Amino acid sequence: MTTLVVSDLHLGGRDRSDVLRHDPAALDALVAALDGVRRLVLLGDLLELRHAPAREVLDGARPVLRRLGAAVDEVVIVAGNHDHGLVDGWLAELGRAGPPQLELEHRIEPAHASWVAGQVAEALGVPTTVAYPGVWLRDDVYATHGHYLDLHTTLPAFERIAAGVSMRQLGPVPLPATPSDYEARLAPIYGWLGATGAWAPAAIGRGASGAAADAYRMLTAGRKGGLRSLLLAAGFPLAVAAVNRAGLGPVRADLSGPALRRASLDAMHAVTRHLGIRAEHVLFGHSHRTGPLPGDDRSEWGRLMNVGSWVAGGGTSEAGVAAPYRAGGTARIAPTGPPVLERVVWA
Numbered sequence: 001m002t003t004l005v006v007s008d009l010h011l012g013g014r015d016r017s018d019v020l021r022h023d024p025a026a027l028d029a030l031v032a033a034l035d036g037v038r039r040l041v042l043l044g045d046l047l048e049l050r051h052a053p054a055r056e057v058l059d060g061a062r063p064v065l066r067r068l069g070a071a072v073d074e075v076v077i078v079a080g081n082h083d084h085g086l087v088d089g090w091l092a093e094l095g096r097a098g099p100p101q102l103e104l105e106h107r108i109e110p111a112h113a114s115w116v117a118g119q120v121a122e123a124l125g126v127p128t129t130v131a132y133p134g135v136w137l138r139d140d141v142y143a144t145h146g147h148y149l150d151l152h153t154t155l156p157a158f159e160r161i162a163a164g165v166s167m168r169q170l171g172p173v174p175l176p177a178t179p180s181d182y183e184a185r186l187a188p189i190y191g192w193l194g195a196t197g198a199w200a201p202a203a204i205g206r207g208a209s210g211a212a213a214d215a216y217r218m219l220t221a222g223r224k225g226g227l228r229s230l231l232l233a234a235g236f237p238l239a240v241a242a243v244n245r246a247g248l249g250p251v252r253a254d255l256s257g258p259a260l261r262r263a264s265l266d267a268m269h270a271v272t273r274h275l276g277i278r279a280e281h282v283l284f285g286h287s288h289r290t291g292p293l294p295g296d297d298r299s300e301w302g303r304l305m306n307v308g309s310w311v312a313g314g315g316t317s318e319a320g321v322a323a324p325y326r327a328g329g330t331a332r333i334a335p336t337g338p339p340v341l342e343r344v345v346w347a
Contacts, residue, residue: 003137003333004034004072005041007145007285008309010082011064012057013048019310019327019347020064026310026328026345027067033330033344034071041135043285043307044080044145046120050197054085054116057197062123069124077110077120077130080145080286081159084190087132089114091187102179104142104275106132133179137333142277146284146306148182149267155260156240156251162189164248177274257318261289265300272303281339283307283331290329290341295320305339307331312347 010018020027034040047057069075079086090113094100110121113130121128134144150159151173166185167173173181237253244250252259264287272282283305290308292301295318308329318324328345 001038001335002036003039003041004037005043005137005143005283005307005331005333005339006030006310006329007043007307008045008080008288008311009042009064010045010048010309010311011061012052012059014051017312018048019312019345021060022312023345023347026347027064029328029345030310030330031067031071033342034068037071037332038073039076040068040072040074041076041137041143042078043143043283044078044147045082045285045309046077046080047083047086047116048197049083049085049116050193052197054119054198058116058119058123061120065120065123066125069126069128072126074126075121075124075128076135077117077128078135078143078145079113079130079132081147081150081186081190081193083116084187085114085194086117086120086130087113088191089117090130090132091183100180100183102133102183104134104144104179104277105136107135108132133182136279137283138335140280141283141333141339142279142281143283146264146268146271146286147186148179148271148275149264149284149286151182151185152267152270153263154250154252154267155255155263156243156249156253159186159189159193160251161243161248164243164246168247173274175274176276179275181274182271255316257316257324260287260316261291261318261324262300264289264306265304268304269302279303281305283339285309289324290326290343291321291324292341293321293324295322305331305341307341310347 016022090108108130110128110130111118117130134142136142151163153160170185240251240253282303285307288309289306291306292298310327314326327347328343330342330344331339333339
């Protein structure tokens with residue numbers, strides 16, 4: 001069975017950064033890439049549930065979902081951090097019997113996972129399964145969204161700082177760990193952020209790019225001039241130092257392209273060690289940084305592959321690597337051989 005993996009579509013975002021809803025040519029290109037593919041894996045952050053109520057998000061996402069479902073025989077949905085609500089119902093049911101004991105893969109019927117997941121499956125119109133926190137695509141290929149890396153990263157993003165608060169209460173993630181250890185520290189954060197879309201729809205979310213990318217753009221603008229931007233840029237290292245003094249780090253003020261890449265890769269390597277993931281190939285998304293790409297140091301990546309995102313904006317740049325944050329990445333997995341990273345579009 002040939003499988004195509006895509007991540008971080010962020011369908012339904014009010015900032016209109018979700019490429020597949022607003023660029024018909026990009027959607028056509030992805031559907032064309034599904035020719036000959038039996039199984040499509042949507043590897044987290046399929047929906048942008050932090051910007052608006054779920055019904056509004058679903059209304060915007062359905063046309064894209066119908067096109068994707070019509071092109072394949074089956075779909076596997078993996079929940080991420082921006083659409084953690086896809087598995088809320090299932091996790092809540094597990095919790096009624098005591099602390100959930102999560103393994104690396106659980107397969108759930110969409111309607112049992114949540115009302116939202118059931119609606120997504122109905123829109124896709126083909127046999128659909130929800131997998132969480134990841135899915136084994138072959139004995140040697142494991143795929144997960146990658147949001148667990150937020151407990152290990154040194155990027156001063158909001159979720160990392162909030163995770164620092166959780167770890168002050170519960171302690172750091174043990175080694176070895178289980179997915180339950182990660183969920184205990186992260187799920188309350190996702191629940192709170194998801195509620196902002198459900199209960200405060202007028203307060204449109206920050207956008208799907210993430211706090212680190214926003215901070216990078218602010219610092220870059222500061223170098224170009226403007227008193228307010230310069231003052232913000234000058235204060236950023238002081239704010240990072242304050243976070244570390246409060247015991248919510250460690251985080252670093254370096255938001256250069258190479259620093260963003262290394263921080264996410266180091267953190268994801270830590271996740272694989274803590275969870276004991278022994279797959280030869282580990283696919284993830286979350287950071288929106290496609291790779292490894294030509295020009296990358298393969299030794300940094302090891303067995304990791306990031307399938308990128310379908311979010312417009314481009315993100316940061318890196319010398320010697322072409323558009324690492326541009327939308328349009330996929331990973332193709334044949335019955336044998338290593339996964340193949342493909343750029344379908346350059347949105």
